[in-house]
Amino acid sequence: MGGDSGHQQCSCHGGDRAGGSAFYEPDRGGVVIKLLTYNPLFGIVLTFVFYIVSLRVYRKVRNPLAHPVLLSMVGIILLLLGGKIPLNNYKSGAKYIAELLPVTIILLALPLYRQLPLLREHRLPILAGIAAGTLTSAVSLVVLCWLFHVDRELLRSILPKSITTPLGLIVSDSLGGIASITVISIVFTGILGILVYAPVFRLFRIRHAVARGVALGTASHAIGTSKALELGEIDGAMSSLAIIISGVFTVVATPLFLVLLAWL
Amino acid sequence: MIKQIVYEVVTVVVIFAVGVFGSSFIPVPGSLISMGLFFILLRTKLLDVQKYQCVSTLILKNLAFFFIPPAVQIINSMDELTGSIVKLVVILAISNVLVMGVTGLVVQLFMNRTGEAS
Numbered sequence: 001m002g003g004d005s006g007h008q009q010c011s012c013h014g015g016d017r018a019g020g021s022a023f024y025e026p027d028r029g030g031v032v033i034k035l036l037t038y039n040p041l042f043g044i045v046l047t048f049v050f051y052i053v054s055l056r057v058y059r060k061v062r063n064p065l066a067h068p069v070l071l072s073m074v075g076i077i078l079l080l081l082g083g084k085i086p087l088n089n090y091k092s093g094a095k096y097i098a099e100l101l102p103v104t105i106i107l108l109a110l111p112l113y114r115q116l117p118l119l120r121e122h123r124l125p126i127l128a129g130i131a132a133g134t135l136t137s138a139v140s141l142v143v144l145c146w147l148f149h150v151d152r153e154l155l156r157s158i159l160p161k162s163i164t165t166p167l168g169l170i171v172s173d174s175l176g177g178i179a180s181i182t183v184i185s186i187v188f189t190g191i192l193g194i195l196v197y198a199p200v201f202r203l204f205r206i207r208h209a210v211a212r213g214v215a216l217g218t219a220s221h222a223i224g225t226s227k228a229l230e231l232g233e234i235d236g237a238m239s240s241l242a243i244i245i246s247g248v249f250t251v252v253a254t255p256l257f258l259v260l261l262a263w264l
Numbered sequence: 265m266i267k268q269i270v271y272e273v274v275t276v277v278v279i280f281a282v283g284v285f286g287s288s289f290i291p292v293p294g295s296l297i298s299m300g301l302f303f304i305l306l307r308t309k310l311l312d313v314q315k316y317q318c319v320s321t322l323i324l325k326n327l328a329f330f331f332i333p334p335a336v337q338i339i340n341s342m343d344e345l346t347g348s349i350v351k352l353v354v355i356l357a358i359s360n361v362l363v364m365g366v367t368g369l370v371v372q373l374f375m376n377r378t379g380e381a382s
Contacts, residue, residue, distance in 0.1 A: 043333070051329045069328045073335040080339070087339055094333035101330050102295035106276055106283070107320050109302040113313055125374035133367030140359040148351045153344070161356060162363055165331045170293045180337035181345065185356060187335060192353075192360045200361050206368030208375060215368035219360050222327050242367075251296060 037085050043093025050075050064194035067223060069187050101166040108164075108247075111240045118237055122210050129211070130242055133218035134249045137162045138257060142264070152261070157181035159257055160250055161189045164221045167247035171254050175261065186221065193220025194227045213238025218246045265318070272319045275311060276302070 036042060054071035080090060112119075119126060138159060145155045157177030160168035165186050172182035197216060206212055209232050216224035216231075217239030228239035283298025290297070305311040338345070345352070 047329070047332050051326075051332060067328070069331045069335055072332045073338070076332070076336050077339055080336075087337070090336065091333070094336065097330060098333040102283075102298070103276060103280060104323055104327055104330055105295040106280060106298045106302050107316075107324055109299045109306060110313065110316055110320055110324065113303055113306045122371075122375065124378060125371045128374045129367045129371035132370040133363045136366040137359060137363045140362045141355065144355040144358060148355060150348060150351055150355065154348060154352070158352070158356070161359070164327070165334070166295065167293075169334065170295070178341050178344065179334055180339075180341045183331060183334040184338050184345075185352065187331065188353060188356050189360055192357050193364065196357065196361055197364065200364045201368065204365040204369050206365070206372060208372055210375065211368040211371040214371050215364045218367040219364035248296065251293065 033083055033085065034089075037083075037089040038092075040093035040096070043090045044096060045093075046076060046079070046090065047072070047094055047097055064191045064223075067187070067191055070191065073187075101169065105164075105166045108244045111237075112244050115237045115241050118234070119241055125210065126214055126238070126241065127245070129214045130218050130246045130249060133162070133215070134246050134253065137219075137250075138253070138260070142260065146264075152264070153178070154181065156261065158185040161185040162219055162221065163247040163250045164243050167251055171250055171257075174254050175257060187223075190220045190223025193224040197224070197227060209234040210238050214242045217242025221247075268315055269318050271315050276320075279305070 050072040051068055054066070054068040054075065057071060058066045058068050076090070079085070080087060141155060141159060141161070144150075153176075156175040157172055157179075158181065159175060159177070160171035160182060163171070163186070165183060168182050168186050169179055171177075172179060193216060197220075200206070201212060201215075206215055212231060213228045213235035216228040216235070220227075221243050225236060225239040225243060229236035279298045279302050280294075282301060283294040283296075285294075286292075286297045287294035302311070306313050
């Protein structure tokens with residue numbers, strides 16, 4: 001390998017390898033890197049390693065800006081850009097992780113079932129609150145995007161920003177949004193939720209544990225729920241309930257958003 | 265232990281397959297059909313909720329992990345985002361405050377009305 005690193009253009013040498021056209025940037029002498037990354041295992045292992053490391057960091061610093069998704073995303077992007085590794089090499093493995101997203105939605109039936117007694121007890125307030133929150137999310141985004149002159153494409157991508165990623169991707173897809181922008185807006189919304197929840201609760205005088213939990217889950221999905229769990233057991237249960245219900249509400253309301261977008 | 269893991273994986277995979285199959289007949293995402301079906305099976309006690317402790321809990325506790333691959337794909341959308349990233353964060357922040365406030369207020373309002381407030 002050492003002899004390879006010196007030459008300028010090796011496209012002429014690369015031809016004897018099967019799949020030689022898949023090797024990008026042949027002048028960097030990164031044959032080792034390419035052999036390592038041109039394998040589905042690369043994306044899978046890389047995602048695991050970055051997730052585990054950033055989870056450790058997050059638990060240590062306890063700062064919402066160090067959220068594992070944000071840290072892993074930045075870390076992996078820097079590694080890909082720094083090593084001049086094509087995104088497709090990462091995706092060939094990472095796509096298997098993304099394909100498991102529907103399975104995570106199915107599993108949400110478990111907390112829903114386990115918290116059925118709590119839901120029954122406060123059925124009306126919970127459903128009314130989540131419906132109001134879902135509506136507020138859509139209406140505020142339409143108004144704000146109009147105020148800030150943000151183009152329609154971005155609006156389509158960020159409309160499901162308050163719901164859990166697997167469901168948000170379904171909504172974004174049927175609205176014609178860009179998946180990665182949807183994911184980013186969902187992650188940002190979650191982190192912003194942890195940053196603003198204290199002043200918001202003070203400002204709006206939200207004191208009841210059920211109200212706090214439903215508000216955190218409806219506004220900031222799983223990331224908000226992690227905060228709600230710190231506030232209390234009822235908060236946490238209510239928040240995870242709100243993730244599922246607000247997600248389902250938003251998916252069901254998607255045709256309505258389509259009409260709204262067409263009318264704009 | 266292993267028996268339990270097999271139980272979890274096999275039932276969820278079967279439910280997942282039924283959802284995918286069902287979504288070709290009705291215009292509802294397959295994963296939502298599967299979730300509803302799973303809920304009904306738990307509710308009717310055909311499946312034992314106690315058995316979903318290993319893999320399911322692990323996945324539910326680490327939902328964030330599955331968000332990483334789609335998040336990394338932001339590289340492809342850098343062009344659309346440069347110039348509007350600050351606007352985007354401001355919009356998301358304002359909207360988030362409104363959603364959280366309105367949701368909490370409505371919940372408390374209905375709790376007071378039905379006399380549930382503590």
